[in-house]
Amino acid sequence: MREDLSPLVPLSPAILHILTALAGEERHGYGIMQEVARQSEGQYKLGPGTLYDNLQKLLEHAVVEECSRRSAADNPRRSAGDDPRRRYYRLTAFGRRVLLAEVARLEGVVRHARLRLQTNNPRRAS
Amino acid sequence: MTRALYQFLLWLHPPFFRQRFGEEMLWIYDESAATHGVLALVTDGLASLARQWVMRAGTWKLAVAGAGGLLEILMAGFFVMGPAPTAHVAATQSIEDPAQFSGTWKGSLRSRPIELVLAKEGTVWRGEIHFQSPDGALRSAPLEDIRVAGDSVHLRVQVDDSDMTFSGKLVPGTLGSRLVGALQATADASDDLISYSTLQAFHA
Numbered sequence: 001m002r003e004d005l006s007p008l009v010p011l012s013p014a015i016l017h018i019l020t021a022l023a024g025e026e027r028h029g030y031g032i033m034q035e036v037a038r039q040s041e042g043q044y045k046l047g048p049g050t051l052y053d054n055l056q057k058l059l060e061h062a063v064v065e066e067c068s069r070r071s072a073a074d075n076p077r078r079s080a081g082d083d084p085r086r087r088y089y090r091l092t093a094f095g096r097r098v099l100l101a102e103v104a105r106l107e108g109v110v111r112h113a114r115l116r117l118q119t120n121n122p123r124r125a126s
Numbered sequence: 127m128t129r130a131l132y133q134f135l136l137w138l139h140p141p142f143f144r145q146r147f148g149e150e151m152l153w154i155y156d157e158s159a160a161t162h163g164v165l166a167l168v169t170d171g172l173a174s175l176a177r178q179w180v181m182r183a184g185t186w187k188l189a190v191a192g193a194g195g196l197l198e199i200l201m202a203g204f205f206v207m208g209p210a211p212t213a214h215v216a217a218t219q220s221i222e223d224p225a226q227f228s229g230t231w232k233g234s235l236r237s238r239p240i241e242l243v244l245a246k247e248g249t250v251w252r253g254e255i256h257f258q259s260p261d262g263a264l265r266s267a268p269l270e271d272i273r274v275a276g277d278s279v280h281l282r283v284q285v286d287d288s289d290m291t292f293s294g295k296l297v298p299g300t301l302g303s304r305l306v307g308a309l310q311a312t313a314d315a316s317d318d319l320i321s322y323s324t325l326q327a328f329h330a
Contacts, residue, residue: 030154047167048154049174052147085153 003097008061011102014054017044019063019091019099026067026090029055055089063095128164129155135171139178240309242269242281242292255283255290279305 011019021027021035029051036046058064067088091099132155136148155167244253253269265285272281277296282289294307 029150030157033154033158045162045166047162047170047174048151048158049170049172049177051154052143052151053174053177056143056147083153085149087150 003094005098005101008063008098009101010105011098012054013044014046014050015058016099016102017046018051018054018058019095019102022064022089022091023096023099026088028086028088030086032089058095062092063098064089065092128159128168132164132168132171135168135175138175143178242283242309244269244272244279244281244305253281255285257285279307 008015017036017039018032020039021032027035029048033046033048033051036044055064059066067090133152136144136151139148151171159167240258241256242253243256244251246252251269251272251274253272255267255269257265259265267283267285270282270284273279279292279294279296281292283292284290290309292307292309294305297306
């Protein structure tokens with residue numbers, strides 16, 4: 001049975017960036033912000049308000065989950081001096097499917113746009 | 127100073143959000159104020175505050191519902207009390223001779239204005255109900271079974287499948303008497319009871 005992803009897809013730019021940042025590994029909030037800035041080469045900067053507003057929504061829809069303390073302790077990237085205020089988040093299996101669906105949708109948009117640009121290319125027409 | 131301002135912004139967020147993410151947001155502020163810029167963080171905090179209260183908390187729905195309810199009460203009050211006591215009211219006698227009064231009782235039913243016009247012609251009471259139907263049309267129907275005994279007034283009116291009854295009392299006032307009472311209507315299909323306690327002056 002096909003999952004109904006329509007309440008979530010298409011994703012907003014902020015959510016797309018957050019999910020992409022979490023696709024590789026679990027991260028804390030500040031780590032997500034830094035990864036988003038890195039991915040977008042500094043073009044998209046996420047503030048903490050925007051980040052947690054969207055994380056709240058993603059947690060509610062079980063797209064993202066908070067890592068358990070045990071799982072967090074196993075994370076090699078964490079140090080003993082980790083700030084206790086840090087919480088780590090990761091994509092759920094459902095979240096991964098949401099991201100895949102969005103990527104497929106975007107690929108379709110890009111393919112369509114390329115096709116249109118090629119057919120309407122004035123140099124090709126002349 | 128700016129950290130205190132940011133903390134205050136976080137404190138203004140809805141309690142659930144603040145408890146869940148407040149500490150993390152403050153930690154990020156501590157980490158990134160120097161690189162992101164305080165102004166950007168505060169602006170982002172303000173936007174988050176607006177989003178949380180307007181979009182997420184549902185408080186606006188309560189506020190709109192409350193405002194709607196208040197408006198309905200005010201509108202009903204306007205129709206109940208009437209814009210001016212002399213506009214629709216004419217009385218021939220005061221409470222000293224209640225059997226001879228005439229006038230208009232105004233109320234509302236489901237926020238739509240409703241009027242009962244009563245007058246005595248010789249020894250017979252006559253009257254009409256004027257109201258606005260759900261499609262907005264103004265309609266009238268004769269009042270039936272009008273009984274006035276002492277200071278009590280009872281009557282019945284049939285509109286389509288709705289049976290309405292009115293019970294009221296004449297109350298003495300300095301400028302004349304007032305008819306205070308309630309109209310009860312049994313709606314046709316849903317069979318629910320609509321009732322309003324309302325009053326209207328019968329001024330001399």
